[in-house]
Structure formats: structure tokens, C-alpha cells
Amino acid sequence: MKVVTFGEIMLRLAPFGYLRFLQEPSFQATFGGGEANVAVSLSNFGIDTKFVTKLPNNDIALGCVRELNKYGVDTSSISFGGDRMGIYFLEKGASMRGSKVIYDRKYSSISMAKKEDFDWDTILNDCTLFHFTGITPAISDSLAEITLEAVKTAKKKGITVSCDLNYRKKLWSKEKANKVMSSLMPYVDICIANEEDAQDVFNISANADLNAGKLDRGRYESVAKQLVDMFNFKKVAITLRESISANDNNWGAMIYSNGVANYSKTYSIRIVDRVGGGDSFGAGLIYSLLNNYSDKDAIEFAAAASALKQTIEGDFSLISVNEVESLVSGNIGGRVQR
Amino acid sequence: MKVVTFGEIMLRLAPFGYLRFLQEPSFQATFGGGEANVAVSLSNFGIDTKFVTKLPNNDIALGCVRELNKYGVDTSSISFGGDRMGIYFLEKGASMRGSKVIYDRKYSSISMAKKEDFDWDTILNDCTLFHFTGITPAISDSLAEITLEAVKTAKKKGITVSCDLNYRKKLWSKEKANKVMSSLMPYVDICIANEEDAQDVFNISANADLNAGKLDRGRYESVAKQLVDMFNFKKVAITLRESISANDNNWGAMIYSNGVANYSKTYSIRIVDRVGGGDSFGAGLIYSLLNNYSDKDAIEFAAAASALKQTIEGDFSLISVNEVESLVSGNIGGRVQR
Amino acid sequence: MKVVTFGEIMLRLAPFGYLRFLQEPSFQATFGGGEANVAVSLSNFGIDTKFVTKLPNNDIALGCVRELNKYGVDTSSISFGGDRMGIYFLEKGASMRGSKVIYDRKYSSISMAKKEDFDWDTILNDCTLFHFTGITPAISDSLAEITLEAVKTAKKKGITVSCDLNYRKKLWSKEKANKVMSSLMPYVDICIANEEDAQDVFNISANADLNAGKLDRGRYESVAKQLVDMFNFKKVAITLRESISANDNNWGAMIYSNGVANYSKTYSIRIVDRVGGGDSFGAGLIYSLLNNYSDKDAIEFAAAASALKQTIEGDFSLISVNEVESLVSGNIGGRVQR
Amino acid sequence: MKVVTFGEIMLRLAPFGYLRFLQEPSFQATFGGGEANVAVSLSNFGIDTKFVTKLPNNDIALGCVRELNKYGVDTSSISFGGDRMGIYFLEKGASMRGSKVIYDRKYSSISMAKKEDFDWDTILNDCTLFHFTGITPAISDSLAEITLEAVKTAKKKGITVSCDLNYRKKLWSKEKANKVMSSLMPYVDICIANEEDAQDVFNISANADLNAGKLDRGRYESVAKQLVDMFNFKKVAITLRESISANDNNWGAMIYSNGVANYSKTYSIRIVDRVGGGDSFGAGLIYSLLNNYSDKDAIEFAAAASALKQTIEGDFSLISVNEVESLVSGNIGGRVQR
Amino acid sequence: MKVVTFGEIMLRLAPFGYLRFLQEPSFQATFGGGEANVAVSLSNFGIDTKFVTKLPNNDIALGCVRELNKYGVDTSSISFGGDRMGIYFLEKGASMRGSKVIYDRKYSSISMAKKEDFDWDTILNDCTLFHFTGITPAISDSLAEITLEAVKTAKKKGITVSCDLNYRKKLWSKEKANKVMSSLMPYVDICIANEEDAQDVFNISANADLNAGKLDRGRYESVAKQLVDMFNFKKVAITLRESISANDNNWGAMIYSNGVANYSKTYSIRIVDRVGGGDSFGAGLIYSLLNNYSDKDAIEFAAAASALKQTIEGDFSLISVNEVESLVSGNIGGRVQR
């Protein structure tokens, strides 16, 4: 079993604690990006993973590769060249003050990558599952084409393909997202989304009052069903976040397949770092499916894995299978483990 | 439009995080003081501001001036001389353990300032609004006199005067506060207070059980009305803090003018740093009034501005008008802004 | 009045903030251990204390001794020799992710101590109360014997003996704990426990669903009564922790003597560091009893003291009598003390 | 007297201490760039300064503006827009391991600036001296044109123009540098250079073995004379750095005008941060000339100012005129000033 | 053997590393003061010590007392009361930039202490040696009187008295120093000084060019002899510092008694923190004399002890007798001790 993920990994620069940008002259410097986060999380679950991207030839990118290696991710298919590595600045919110992201990812090596940078036939050798998110094709036209080539190759090789819709309004318009994503979806088996993504990308209506953070479980099945109807996905998984404040979120998930919806428990999370929450959900889901969990077990595993991620600093989910299983089994009280 | 504020700014020394004093051998070193906080907050709202004080001739004071300049506050009327800069030590509380303040402000340059240190006629040139708090006259007899001269000059020049009562029991007795503040109030147009201040300084009864943190909105109008009756203020604004714990406060405000009270929404704040909350309220109020907001809009703006301040480290409110307006418009969920 | 405590003190290595082990390459390095924590806490209450242990002859142990001296604990009866000091690694949990403890205490100097390392007759000179926990005899057979000698000597000298059961499953089996503790209990006057300890060590049934964190006050009297019936304790004190999450705990306590149970108020604690909570409870109880508090006053003092501890970083409780009394008197709102 | 400087200011990200890039997950985050450094240094000498650049509309750029304001630099002519702010990563060297710079400045707002972003006639109002370095025109063709417009406008207004050659091989070829700089030099009055710059840009030969770090004072007059002969500069100042190791440098300077060379003392510097050393020299020189120092006094002031800079962390020189004068007067022993 | 020292201890606030004041918003917070430094150093040598001062009743002073207790210094004779604790700000110099001290010690509790705060007869019970420095009587007239009472009491009890002249020009004039110190010296047995002190306080000429940092050993005997002739000291010890730069000092010492001078080796010190160097010299000397070392052995011990101090952060000398003896025996190469 080997999972290959493809996308952009960025240097993440975040003020310490709850400081605002440059309130003090220092940044925590880690790395993150949707698909890399999935690879690291899966690797920490014991799955063989490979992350594919393009990085410049410098010591910052070397530091990134080392960080991926640290968690056992295979970096041998990363292409090197181009001008720069994408950066994102993250200011952690508190209470009613939301976290703030400033992207400085334009002109990155990956955004300017060309088809010849990636030999998908070789890259996907021995691959069981290929994962990408809607961010990758959004980065540039060239990347959209490369992604299409990747999923086509995957399909040809009989590899399962999963995709997290992950709509980013700063990267492309809803119209363009719709067009490009619609061309990619036919190759996708497992679709991960939240209600906003479904609306933004595929115009699937849900009428949720997102700022108010209210959840209405009833509606999610309809969204999932519409997605399946559109693209014939084997499974659709939807994450449900109720944002009470930057510190407190309720978090759960639903999986829909063969016309049946299964819901996870809902967790009340005291947030440490919510970035990467969705990615760790994706990883939990992929882990569960690779291990032939039932839908019910899969959604519980994925929801618990991603709830735990949000109690950890950084994009990467540093959680073991044992820890997820303990939470699934009901140990929610956060007691000391001596 | 230019706002001039006058008072003491201190070096603020605080242990990191929730450490007790000297539990580890380091302090965060920032600056703060009621009137300086108002000036910085207003400057961050785009208003021209000048802060007036007296500081010693040394590098610590130079660091303070630079910090004020960093946020665009005009420091050209600061008087230099004297022995020392006031210091306050702040230990951040958690849960039922309250924050602790140790003042080391005695003998500061500003406390020993003399009338000739400030030429109010020049200082208040081009000034639209002059702001001080009850701390300034409390610091020393000399400062009380200087404050009186300042408000008299302001009045002569037709400048609006605002005052935050801010009673500090370590600086003077209730009797003295009553006497001095009563002499200053006739020059004040806008009075900011909380219920305790009104009681401590002007013996206006409210019967609040403050330690229990219960709010009783009904009572606040009576306090405001009594204040107006006493001193003929144009407007009285009262902040309402319900202290559930050092981490969790409920926060709202009321404005009273022409016999009508307007209440803001109440915010449930997960506290990052509550010091300076009242000052950022004053700044929000002044901003609103300078921009001719209705009372209702003004009190919402001021309450939201000060709620946001309490999610930020340090005395200074590093909040933009856009951020306040977004909160006022209902974005309370602390969602990530990408 | 002098209190002597006996046990192991360890170097405590904890990642900063909510970081997982080695997520960043640094540790906070403090010291802690059940009996040392009690000594420090009592010393901060103004009681003369002596802590007895065995430490190696190196600079890490010297640092430990200095830290104890810093808080006024008499270290003159510490025995020196052996190979190493025990270490424990602590990862602070958040939300549903519990804190994690890794012990590296095997082969410590104290675990290999011999009878001749401690001359109890001299050590207990002028001693009013001797305190140990169930951890000490669990560490090694040799320590169990030494502890027995200590309590016998104490008894002979008419010294009050208190013991916190503190069962540690990694140190010994329930069977062994039962056997050894049963031999020590006849010398104990005051027994401190939680419900799990009573069950694990003495097989006293309580049927609590601990992971669910539910409290059932009714049951605790039965546990206490059974303990008294077994060993004829003068008093039994039981702490009641409801673990809602790693960040939020409810905390209270009960004392039982002469057939009567007294319960403290329950505190909702936003946890800063819960390690040492039980030890600070023990210290609060000992303080109260040495000062002849009534059972009701004693349990309130002990519960408040230990609630406050959990708002402080580190094993050691840095709380004054005044602060405990203020909380007992109802100041739970965490308001700023200026 | 007002000095205007024009160029790029970058976010500077540097590992703490002597750590290599990403050896630990954090960066010190300050700002720097040749012309901004000159402005800050002059402002710290009490000169009115304005810094002109183009920055994106985001909080990182806002942090940069605040940092410039902190030191009193006028930022009112900064143009806003474009995609990003330039970044440079700096790893501090030690001993024989040199410091390492990674530029991530491509596609910055300033590099893509257009003529209409800067109204030089207005910007240079009240300006006494205009300063730029060879980095500015190297950044892009557009910037080279804008620089030409700036110096032409300056000339028209009778403003003195100073330029530090500062050749950067990663930004342009020697050939291009020669062509562009040759078109700008006719408008320059004061030229600052080191021997390598003169060689790289204008092919003026010096035969120095720079890696060996040997100085040969004799040769510098010839370089200066050739520069004057080429462009008719009023004054040429050359800095002389002998790099013994990353920690130890010898540092001095020479000024040449009217056919006469004046040399400063040579300082043996234990380096704290050598970046910005040349810029602080430029600032020292400009200060001296604006104050009509003799060439001898000017070169001593500039050399001392820049030697002191290299004992300070960061690009910015936080040195007062008094401190420079004290060093010039011979206080080289680094004694404690109480 | 017990040594009592008397003077002011201050909170020491220093930027981290080589940062200038407030270049970053934090301070290292430790404690220091000439006589406290001597007490701590002696305590670390295994000598019983007591430090006498006056401190305010607050948590900062409590932190100070704890720090003294940490190193075993008896704090039971400290008087409590008054307004504040003295503070000094310390900026560490590098290369030709000297360290900078800003005193904020005016109005401290000790400076306003009164005779009745100290019962010298009791304080000096069991005391073998009483130590003070010229800073103590310089702080205030009242302290000068109290110091006189202390030395008179010491004399009456047959206690040896040592004094480090330590002239501080910011505290008093040379004239006043001369007058007050002349009244105290008749009670002093051992006088510690450097050449500048002798000149400033007693107008003993030495013609040293101190800024140039040149040492001329020949002259020191003459200074010592003049001091002995004036006040009949049993021993005079003079420290010899050659300040090459803020990072590199040469350091040695001389002792003179019975007409004979003994010189120590000279150490080339790479400075970590030179503050407290003289105090650790005093401690080394007192230790040696209490242990009846020969003059030659004493001066070698004292010089080595103080050289080692300057490789340690903070005012306090954390050096053991073994470490000093190893250096005295010739281990100057700084090799790793495994």
C-alpha cells in the first residue's frame, strides 16, 4: 500500500502564541500544504507515502525536504528548479478574532512547473491511492493540466483517486474552479468537501449560515447526494465545522456512499491550531478505506483523527493510530496518560 | 481631526504566558498607560493623535517614544527630564487566579512634572478632542493642577474633552478623588466609567455584586443619569464587564445621552490580555463620535473594538477599523480569513 | 511545627506550550515529585519543611537542591550517592488529547537507596508531621522497607503521619501495592486518596465511570468509610476530579472523619498545569490540620489551594495562604488585583 | 535638511544565533535593505529622512512601515500595490563558515513598479540629498528607468545625489551593470564603493586578493582617482574590509576628493552582525557632509559609525551621534558606561 | 565562620544577547548588587553568609529573596518596607561598543532606610567578617550613617571588616565620597580597590591611561602603599583590568600587605558577562583569607575566581572552589570535562 499526494508545500511563518503579525520580531517557521499534510499524517499512521511537488534549489527547500523525511515521507519524486518556494503567513486568532492567512505563493516553483517536470507513469508506480486537493489545479493553468495528466495516469493504472475540493477564492474564481474541477472529477473515486466548497465549486445549494456557525445535519445528505449524482463518486465525505469562536469549534463529519449517510460523533474542540484539520480528516479517511473499515468506522476514525490534529501546533498531524483509536473508543476526557 | 491625550506611560514588565512573577528570569517589556493606549488605538484607526507626558532622558524612555512613533503617535510635545519612568509589573491570571499588578510608578518624571513643562496653548493647537483619565490627576497634586490647566485651555479653545474616570485606589483616597475630579468634571463633555468608578469617585450607588460578576443592565441607566445630573455631561458611556474567570469575561457597554440609553451586544471573550480593554473602549467611542456615528452605532463600535483588544497581547490595541466593523456586522465565529 | 516529607524528586522535562515531545528541540526543565511538591507548597504557606531523598553527586542534582532551597525547603537530610536522578517527560495535553508522561526513573539513586542512607531518628527530630505517598514504597523493595522504618520511627516519636495513596500502575502491580501499603497503613493517621487509588490499592469498589468524567458525590462517603474501617485512619480526604477535557476540569474534595463527611465547593478550572494538583491538595490539608482548622474549613482550604495550583506552570505550588483564603472567601472571578 | 533614499526594503528572516537555516523552526524577522538602512541610520543621527519604495497592501508591509516609523523615517511617499514584498534569508556565519544569504526578492512590488508610482517632483520637495545604491537599478529595467528619472529630477532641483555602487551579481551581469550605472553616474555627486564594486561595475582594476583578506592601502587612491576621472564625482569614499573570519574583521575607509585621499583609523571588529555595515558607512558619510565636516573628520565619523553598526544585530544601525563621536575620540576599549 | 554583607540588591534587566535596549520587547530579569554578589559567591564556596538590605513588601522583592535563598544566603535579617526595589538596566556591549548601565535605583527602600531598620548587634552575632562596598554609603546620607554604625559594631565585636571602594560617580561627588569614606576606613581591615577608585575617592595619583587599557604593574604598589599609609589597612588588594574590547579583557590582581606586593597571573578573558567581576574577586579574597591562605595563594585564588565569573551570565558567580583551584593549577585551555 502506497499513497502518493501532489500539490504545493509552503514555508509557514507564524507569530508565536496569539501575537499579531510582527508584533514581535520573530516567526515560527514550519511547512505545510494540503497534500503534504495528508502525506505526513498517513506516514504517521504507518502508511508508505510519497509527496510530489516542485521546489527551488536552495536551503529553505532543503529544510522542507528534511522535514518531510523526518516523518518518513518519500521525497524522491520532487522536482527541483524555479525561483522560489511558496510562503504563507499565519496569525493565530483568539475568541472572536479569526486567524488570518496572508499568501505569498505566487511565482512559486510549483506554480510555474511544466509537464516535463513530472513523469507520472514512473511516479505512480506501486501506488495504491493518489490524492490531491482543489488547491493544486487552482494554482496555475499549467498545474491544472499536470493534475489532469496525473489523474488520467492513475485511472489507467487502476489507482484509487481521492480529492478534497478545498476551494480557495484568492486563487481562482468560482467559474474557473467549476470548469477545471468538473474536468477532473470523472477520475475521482472519493470526494472530500465541506458544504461551502460544494457550493462555491459546483453551485450545490445548502443555505447554511456559516458565520453563525450553525450546523444542520439534515442538509448534508442532500449535498452529498447531489455530488454523487454529478460525478458518480464512490464515496463523499463532508466535514462539519461549527465555529463558535477562534478557540472553540465543534467538529464532526459524515460519509455518504451507496445512498447511505453515516455520521461521526461531534467533538467540542479547544483549538490549538486548526490549520490542517481538513487535511488530517482526509488522511484519516484514506487510512480507514485502505484498511477496509466500514463507513461508520471510517468516518469515526477520520473525525477523531482530525479533531486530535486541531490540538497540535503546525500543519502536520503528529498523531498515531493508537491515539485515534483511543479517542474513537470514548476517551474524550483528556486525562493524563502515565 | 486631531486627538491629544495626556497622562503617564509606563514600562510594563510581564512574565511570559501564565508564569508567576520571577518564576522564570525574564519579562516581556512593553509600554502602556491609559491615555497612551487611547492614542495608539486611535492612531491605528487612522486618526491623528498626540500623546503628552514627561519622560526621563534615557534609553528606556527613548524606547518608549519609538514604540509610540511605531504606531504613528506624535510625540513632539513630550517633556523630558526628571528621574525615572514609571514601571508596572503584570502577572497574567488564569481561571480563578486573577491577574496581579504591582506598580512601581512613584517618583516618576511625570508625577514630579511642573506646570512649566507643558505649554497647553501650543500643545492643543489644531486639537479636536482632548482626552485624559482619572489616573492622571491622581498621580500627584502637581499633575492635578496641570490637568486642570489643560482642560481649561481646551475649553477656551472649544475643544471637546473626554475623561475616563478610572479610579485607582492605590493612588488616592475616594475623598480626594471626589474633590479633585469634581473640580475637573465641569470641563468634560464625555464621561466614560464603569459602575465601580462612579461609586468610588462620586458615591453613586449601584449595589452591584462585582466579585460574583453578575450584570444587571437595568441599573446602569440610573448611574449614567446621576452622572449627567451632577456634571451636565453630553454623553456618559459605561462598560459592563462580567468576570466569569481570568480567562472568560462577558463584555458589553452602554451609552447614555439626552436621557436615552443604548446598549451594545454582549461578547463572550476568551481573554488573551484584558489590560487596556477600557482604554480601547474609550478609543472606539472617540473614533465613533469624531465620525458622527449615532449613539447606537457608536456603542457597538466601541464595544466591539474593546472586545477585540482583549484578544491581543499588550496594552496597545492593534485593531483596524475594518476588523471592528466586521465584528459589529456579526462575524463573531472567529473563522480563518484566507 | 515542622513537616518532613520523603520520596523521589525528578527532573521534569516538558516541551513548551502544547507542543508534542520533540516537536521542537527544547524542554522546560523543572523539578517535581509528590512529596517534594508537598514540601514546597507547605513552605510557601510559611510552614518549616524538610524534604528527604537520595540524589546523585552531580550538577543536575545540585540544581534540584537549589530549587528546593529557593522555596525555603530544608535539604540538609538529603543523602548523596548513586548513579542518577529520576527523570520524567511531560507532554501537556489539550482538549481531548490528554497529557502524556514518560517515566525515566528506573535505577535512580533513591530507588537504589539503602537503609543506612537515612538515620530516621535524627531526621525526624523536631518533626510534627511526616508525609509520604504511595509512590515511595512502589519505587523499590528497599524503599518500601525504608518507608516502613520511617513511619515506625515517626509513630514512636508521636509524630502525625499522612499518606497520599497515589497508585502508579507502571511502578507496581495492584497485588504488590496492596500488600506493601497494607503494612504501612497502620502507622498512618491521615489518608489522602482519590476513588481510583482506593480501588486499585485496596480493592474498594466505587463503580465510577472515570473516562466519562462523571462525579457522584454520594459514593465517596462509602469509600472513605471503608478505608477508615480497614485502617482506622483519623481522617480520610478524597479529591474529586471530573475531567471534561485536558483544558477543563471540575475539582472538589471531601474529608471524612468521625463518620462525618464534609465537601468543598467545586471549582471549574481552566487548566494551566494539572500535574501536582493532588500534592497541593495534600499540602493544603496538612496546613489546615496543623492550624487546627475545622474539617469544613480544612477541606475548603485544601480544595482551593489545589484548584489554584492547577492555574500555575510546574509541579510546585507557588501560592500563598492569602491567595487561598481569598478564593475560599468567594473571589472566583479572576479579577485583576491592582 | 532632509535626505530621501529610494530602493527595496525586504523582510529579513534569520535563524537565531549561529544556527543554520531551519536547524530550528523559527526565524528572527526584521527588515532591511541598503537605502532603508541609510534612512534609519540617518534618522537615528537626528536627520529628517524619507524612504521611498513600493510595498504590497498587506500586514507584513504594514509591519515594515511601522518599523520605519519607529525610527522616525517618513514613509508617506511609499507606493502601495503589487504582489509581494521581497524577502531575504540570512544565516549568520562563524569562524571560517561565512554568512549565507538566500534572496527571495523576485516579483516584489518594487521590482514591478511603474513610473507612475512615483511623482519625483513632489517626493523630492524640500530634499537636500538623494541617495540610492546600485541595487535599485539592478532589480528591474523599470526600476533603472525610475531611478534615472529620480536622479534627473534631483539634479534639476539642485539636490546633492549620493550612490553606493553595491554590485550584486545575482541581480545583473557586469555588462548590464556597467551600462546602466554609467547612465546614472553623471547625476551623482558622491560615490561610495568598495574595491570589488569598482572592478565589477566599471572594470577598474585593483588586483586585490579578497579571499585572503589582505589590504593594501596604497591601491585605493588609484581606484578613487579612476572613478573621479570617469564621472567627475565630487567625492569618492571607499570602505576597506579585511575579513579574517566571519567573527573578526578589520574595517577602515578612505575618502578622496580634489585629488587628496584621507584614511580613517582601522578598527578590529568582533562581528555581531556585519550586514548593513556598508549602509551605515554611507549614512555616516552623508551625515558628515551635511554637517560640513572636513574630509578627514567625515571619513573618521563614517568609519566609526559603520564599525559600531557591526556590533549590533539587524540591518538597521541603532547608533547615536554621541556614540560615534566617543569612538572617534578614541574610546575603543569597550568599557562599561555606568 | 560566617560572613555578613550589607548593601543594595537590584533587579537587573538586560536585553538578551547583544541586543540594544528595547530592540526586542523583553528583558532577562535577574538580581545583583555588589554586596549580594559577594554573599552569593562565598555561599557557592561553602561559606555561611548573610545578606542585609531593605526591600519593599512585594512579589518582586520576594523573588529576590528566593534567588538569594536558592544559593544558600541567609536572608533573615533583611528589613521590609519602603516603596520600591532598585533596578538597573544593562545592555551588553560588543567589540568597541561598551556595555551600558542605566540606574533606576533612586527612592529605593534601602536608600530610604533608617537606623532602626537594622539591629547590628543582633545581625552581626556569630559573624566572622563584615563586608561592604563604597556603593552602600553613597546611596544616601542615612545609609552612610547606618554603615558607620555597622562597622563600629563590627569593630567592637572583633569582627574583621572588608571594603571594596567601588566609586560610583552617579551616586556622589568625589568630595563627598572622600569625606564619608574617610570616616569609615578606620574600621576597615581589608581594602579592595582598583586604581581609578583610589584616585577618585582618595585622590591617590596613578596617571593610568584607562581608556587605552594599558597596564603598568609597577605603579600599583605605590597606590597600595599610599592606601595603607592613610588608613593602616592590614591588606590592600587591587584588581587590574585591561579592556581591549567589550569582548576581550586581560585581568589580574595584586595584594599588598606588610610592605610586600604579590601579583596573580594575568588571564585573557573572552567576556561572557563582566558585571560582578570585582565582586567575585572580593569573594575569592575573603574566602582565601578566612582559610588562611598565604598572600600569594590568596591573590591567585581571587584572580582565578573572578576571571571565571566573567565567563558566566549574570551578576552572581556560580563557581565552585574546585573550579577555581583547577584554574589556579594551570588548566586554562578550556578543555571539555567529561
Added chain:
Amino acid sequence: MKVVTFGEIMLRLAPFGYLRFLQEPSFQATFGGGEANVAVSLSNFGIDTKFVTKLPNNDIALGCVRELNKYGVDTSSISFGGDRMGIYFLEKGASMRGSKVIYDRKYSSISMAKKEDFDWDTILNDCTLFHFTGITPAISDSLAEITLEAVKTAKKKGITVSCDLNYRKKLWSKEKANKVMSSLMPYVDICIANEEDAQDVFNISANADLNAGKLDRGRYESVAKQLVDMFNFKKVAITLRESISANDNNWGAMIYSNGVANYSKTYSIRIVDRVGGGDSFGAGLIYSLLNNYSDKDAIEFAAAASALKQTIEGDFSLISVNEVESLVSGNIGGRVQR
């Protein structure tokens, strides 16, 4: 080409900067050990490496494995089990105060490893060179036997064996070292040593005054020749360290083979961290030999590599081949690389 190294890796706990042990309550936490250091350094040179050891099953060991993976070291042959991971505490020296190491490595998993923990035939598959140091057999009798089995297996497989004598007096006596090492040396091809090691282990006389730090190149050939005569090594490499102070060392090396000695240049190093210097020398030597460098080129490469290591924090050498080659080619001036 693949290099396998075998030995103990420890958690390294070091105070920040030049602080003494526990002067502040934190440690830098990294990993190190002679053979692991060699593996990491070689991996950073682009060589495939595998590190073999035994570690306990806990998160601290997991952190260690991740750190090795970060630098590309194959950890798949590490055996898991046992009680604990070895720890060493390191206090960095300054000037004449030497660095101090406290070992807490007794009872580590590796020290109690058994033969069956390592299947050398499999482990050494594809291995080109096997490396160990004299520390490994010193740790325990069991490890000495395992090491013997390893080198015998290596020999059988025709693998080159290198050994760094690395005598540690705290681990065994000279007599035991002599006996055990003498049994291992017949299987060793390349011997790395310094003069003290040769003396301590094999009683080869050199008469060096090591504390005085004097080098006498003449003598080293005789030491090398005696080693070759004893054990028929193909090559002997000797490192030459002159310890001027903890901050300043001179460093060079010699290689001896076929009766001919080749010396490297000598480097004057301003030490950042000298721990691991010898290991990085070993790695440099192995790299050179694997790449068939001449003896002269090999010793220059190894000396330069290890000189550079000592300018880097931590045990691990984070140096690339390019950087070493640049230094070898004469770039010793530490100039900025832009």
C-alpha cells in the same frame, strides 16, 4: 556505497548559550553520539548510511529516529526494547571555563542489548564500510561482544572497517580498554585517534602537555607508526587539537599510511560547538576514502569538514561537500555568500 555505523545515540540536554546547568529552567534537546554523528555527517555528504543501535519503545526514542530520518539516515535496523535512552547533559564552556559533560547513560537500552538484538549478516548487507568507535565496546561487556561479532561479520563480507579509538575514562579503565580494543583492532582497517587515545588505550607514549595545548607535529608520526606496527592498520588518522581556550582552538590532522604522513592545514577555529568535531573528522575521512581521494586530499577534506562542524550548534555536522571543498580551496575568510 553504503556505510553502517553502530553505537549509542543519546538525548543531549544543553543549557542555552553559555548558561551553566539549570541557571535557567530549560534545555536545548537534540541527539548525538559518536557513530550516529558519523552517519548523519556522511548522509549530508550524499552517502547512503545506516545507523544501528537499540532504543526503548517511547516517544523520546521516536523523536530520535525522526531526527535521524530527517537527515536521511536509514534507521530500519534499530532494535527496540529495554528501559531507557542514554542522556548526556552538556554545559558549554567559555574562555578558560571548559565545557562540562554529565553522562546519564547507564542502564540504557543499548548498554543492555543482547546478541540476538542484531542480525549482523542481514544488517551489513550491501554495506561498503562499517564504522564504530571505542565508546561502543566500552559501554558494556555485552556490547563489546556484539561489536566483535559485527566486525568479524564485516571482515567475512569483505567490508572495510574503521574505528575511532575515542577513549572515555568514565566508561572503563585503561586496562580493560586495552584488552577489549586489542581484540577488536585486528578487524580494523582504518584507525582514527588523537594522541591521548593512543596513550590511554594502547600505552603509546607521546609526552604531550595537553592542558597547555601545545602541538608538536613531529611526534605524531611516531604515534601513528606504533599503531600500524601493533595492528597492521591500512591507515591511521590523528586529529590535532590545540585548546587555547573554550572559545578558540587550533585544529588540524595527519594521516599516515604506507609509512608516509600527510598533514592538513591548521585552522584557527572560533568555537560554536566543539562536540562532534572528531566524529565529523571521521565522516570526512570515510567520505574521502570511499571516493578514492589521495591521502593528502583526504586529510585536507577531513580536517576542513571537522573544522566547519565546530562552527555549528549540536552534535550533528550539517555541512555539504561543496562547503568543505570551498574551505579546502582556501576560502577561510568567512565572507558573506550572497
